[in-house]
Every structure is written in C-alpha cells, then in structure tokens.
Amino acid sequence: MKKKISIIGSTGSIGTQSLEVIEKLQDKFEIIALAGGSNVELLNKQIEKFRPKYVCLGKENSELNTQGAKALYGDEGLQEICSNKENDIILVAVSGKIGLKPTLSAIANGIDIALANKETLVMAGDIVMKKAKEAGVKILPVDSEHSAIFQCIHGELEKVDNLIITASGGPFLHKSIDEIKHATVEQALAHPRWNMGKKITVDSATLMNKGLEIIEAHHLFGMDYNHIKVVVHPQSYVHSAVEWKDGSIMAQIGVPSMHIPIQYAICYPDRPEGIKSRSFSFADAVKFDFLKPDFEKFPCMALAYEAGRTGGSATTCMNAANEEAVYAFLNGKITLYDIYTTVEKIYRQHKVVKNPDIDEIFAIDKEIREKTKELFK
Numbered sequence: 001m002k003k004k005i006s007i008i009g010s011t012g013s014i015g016t017q018s019l020e021v022i023e024k025l026q027d028k029f030e031i032i033a034l035a036g037g038s039n040v041e042l043l044n045k046q047i048e049k050f051r052p053k054y055v056c057l058g059k060e061n062s063e064l065n066t067q068g069a070k071a072l073y074g075d076e077g078l079q080e081i082c083s084n085k086e087n088d089i090i091l092v093a094v095s096g097k098i099g100l101k102p103t104l105s106a107i108a109n110g111i112d113i114a115l116a117n118k119e120t121l122v123m124a125g126d127i128v129m130k131k132a133k134e135a136g137v138k139i140l141p142v143d144s145e146h147s148a149i150f151q152c153i154h155g156e157l158e159k160v161d162n163l164i165i166t167a168s169g170g171p172f173l174h175k176s177i178d179e180i181k182h183a184t185v186e187q188a189l190a191h192p193r194w195n196m197g198k199k200i201t202v203d204s205a206t207l208m209n210k211g212l213e214i215i216e217a218h219h220l221f222g223m224d225y226n227h228i229k230v231v232v233h234p235q236s237y238v239h240s241a242v243e244w245k246d247g248s249i250m251a252q253i254g255v256p257s258m259h260i261p262i263q264y265a266i267c268y269p270d271r272p273e274g275i276k277s278r279s280f281s282f283a284d285a286v287k288f289d290f291l292k293p294d295f296e297k298f299p300c301m302a303l304a305y306e307a308g309r310t311g312g313s314a315t316t317c318m319n320a321a322n323e324e325a326v327y328a329f330l331n332g333k334i335t336l337y338d339i340y341t342t343v344e345k346i347y348r349q350h351k352v353v354k355n356p357d358i359d360e361i362f363a364i365d366k367e368i369r370e371k372t373k374e375l376f377k
C-alpha cells in the first residue's frame with residue numbers, strides 16, 4: 001500500500017526537495033495534493049510530473065494547468081486539502097504564519113503531519129501539541145536539528161536529560177556587531193551551509209532561527225527550557241544531539257542535506273535507502289569545531305529563550321513581530337540589526353496572555369503584525 005501524501009508549499013526549498021525524495025520512492029508514495037503560493041510555472045511542472053488529484057495556488061491564476069486535477073485557491077484550498085482524509089500524511093512546508101491553519105485542519109481530521117514549518121509551534125505550540133495528542137496524530141519533525149534529536153531519542157524520551165541543538169552560526173558568525181549592523185540583504189541571504197527560503201535564511205543570519213528552534217524543541221519533545229542547550233558547530237555535520245541521564249551523549253551526524261530529515265519524517269517509522277546520494281566521511285570532514293553561542297552579538301536567541309520561558313502569548317508575539325521585521329528588512333525598510341530592536345520593542349510592550357485559545361492567538365498575531373508594520377511607516 002502506498003502512503004498518500006500532500007505537500008503544502010511544494011514550490012519552496014523544502015517542497016522541491018521533498019519531491020526529489022518522493023521521486024526516488026515512487027513505489028512508496030502517492031501524491032494527493034500539491035500546493036504552492038505564486039510560482040505557477042514550477043507548480044505546473046510538478047503537476048505534469050507527479051499528477052496529483054488536487055492542486056492549490058495562493059490566488060486564482062489562469063496559467064495554472066491542472067491536467068485534470070481539481071484546482072483550489074488560497075486559505076480555503078489549503079483547508080480543503082488538509083481536511084481530506086484520503087491523506088495519510090501532510091508535509092507542511094510553507095513559510096511563516098500560513099502553516100498554522102493547515103496544520104490544525106490536518107490534526108482535526110486525524111492526519112499525521114511532517115512539520116517543516118516551525119512558526120506553527122512558535123505561534124501556538126501548546127494548542128497544536130495538545131490537539132495532536134488528543135487526536136493521536138503524529139507531528140514528525142522535518143527541521144534537521146529536531147529530526148536529529150528525534151532519531152537519537154527513538155522513543156526513550158524519559159531517559160533524556162538535555163537536548164543539544166547545533167547551530168551553524170550563519171553568515172555573520174565571525175563578523176563584528178558593527179559589521180552585522182551594516183549588513184546588506186545580499187550578505188544576509190548568503191548562508192554558508194544551507195540553501196533555503198528567504199525568511200528562514202534571514203532568521204539564520206540573526207540567529208532568531210535558533211531561537212525559534214529552541215521553542216520548537218520545547219513543544220515537540222516537551223522539554224523544559226533549562227534542558228535545551230545550543231552549541232555552534234560551523235561545519236553542520238553534527239545535526240544535534242541528546243545527553244542521556246547517565247551523561248552519555250548521542251548525536252546524529254551526516255552531510256548537510258535536508259533530504260535525510262525530510263525522508264525520515266515522511267517515511268517514519270521506515271528508513272529506506274531512498275535518495276541517499278553522498279555518504280559522510282569522518283576522514284574527509286577533518287574538523288569538527290564547537291563554540292559557545294554569542295548571545296550579545298545575536299540577541300534574538302536570548303529573547304527567544306525569554307519568550308519561551310514566559311510562555312502563553314509571548315512567543316506568538318515574538319514570532320509575529322519577527323516575521324514582519326524580516327519582510328521589512330528584505331524590502332529595504334530597516335537594517336538587519338533593526339530586526340532585533342523592532343522585535344524587542346514590540347515584545348516589551350506586549351501584555352502576555354497566559355493560556356490563549358486559538359482565536360486569541362490569531363487575534364494577537366494580527367494585532368502585533370499591525371503594530372510592527374506601523375513602526376516602518
């Protein structure tokens with residue numbers, strides 16, 4: 001029996017790599033739906049190749065060539081895909097706040113999720129994880145660090161003492177605060193290890209990405225923030241590690257490639273050979289460096305720890321302000337360092353709601369985005 005899968009964000013970095021994985025595992029997967037935002041040309045090529053039953057774009061577009069598939073659009077289209085019980089699993093690979101609603105729909109319909117979209121858990125991790133548990137839905141991590149931790153834990157969470165998340169350090173690891181303050185969009189988008197969408201690439205430059213990942217790890221593994229550590233590892237061979245209660249540490253290692261975590265998530269609990277293209281060689285790796293993270297140079301990370309520990313709507317607020325600030329940076333309205341000052345300012349003004357329900361979360365998210373955008377006028 002083939003596993004039936006839909007991909008939300010199929011035209012993005014994770015989406016296209018997931019289709020490379022699925023192409024190698026054609027005997028194991030059947031694609032139910034593909035959803036992109038605006039890249040109709042690429043979506044058309046994907047439709048031609050994978051022949052899904054449903055296709056979705058952000059907005060109606062006359063150039064969409066469905067090849068007989070049902071055409072869907074916008075939020076409602078994503079909703080329809082994610083509530084289709086034909087799916088065994090849905091890969092949520094959109095970027096930013098768009099991921100939350102489809103994830104909630106999939107959970108409500110008992111469909112397992114391979115989750116790349118970390119913003120979903122930063123916005124509403126308590127609710128998402130609780131609902132998933134109640135529905136018996138698996139949330140399988142795609143983010144490489146969380147996949148590494150998931151692979152190490154392998155069902156023995158109660159024996160884990162600390163999660164050790166590695167960070168490449170991004171393009172400004174060895175730059176001064178002054179250089180970071182004057183960084184151009186081009187410099188921020190030149191990530192030394194990973195080729196990703198723009199939002200996550202900017203987050204990786206400010207290390208907010210690591211901050212979001214700390215919060216993501218807290219929700220995925222139910223781990224207290226005092227037991228989630230970050231270590232900088234520029235080579236990105238060690239994708240993360242767990243420290244067991246007896247002090248033994250187990251790490252997951254491999255070439256920096258998203259194919260492996262994507263494949264592990266969508267194939268779980270199987271581990272087929274699939275797209276294996278390059279093997280990691282310890283002899284060729286030569287150097288494994290590890291450094292302490294610099295919270296002063298990258299204050300977004302410290303703010304994320306604080307927001308995570310505060311809980312409630314604190315992380316919803318931080319996520320919304322960050323996302324809007326990142327878009328403002330990409331549009332040339334603010335500097336890279338202003339992302340931090342903006343998020344900090346908005347965050348300090350926010351009155352935290354302790355146990356927000358989902359409607360409150362969407363309302364807070366909207367309000368914070370409006371407030372943040374006001375600052376750029």
Ligand code: NDP
Nearest residue numbers: 009011012013014036037038039058094095116117196197
């Ligand atoms: P990209 O920007 O490359 O891709 C985003 C995808 O979302 C695109 O397919 C885009 O479509 C689609 N999209 C945008 N708006 C809509 C919409 N309204 N409806 C449906 N689809 C839409 O991002 P990444 O692939 O890099 O990242 C995706 C998520 O995965 C992020 O949350 C990121 O943090 C996470 N992640 C990514 C990693 C990576 O290596 N890239 C690693 C770990 C996590 P289109 O392009 O057609 O407009």
Ligand code: MG
Nearest residue numbers: 143144145213
């Ligand atoms: Mg990651």
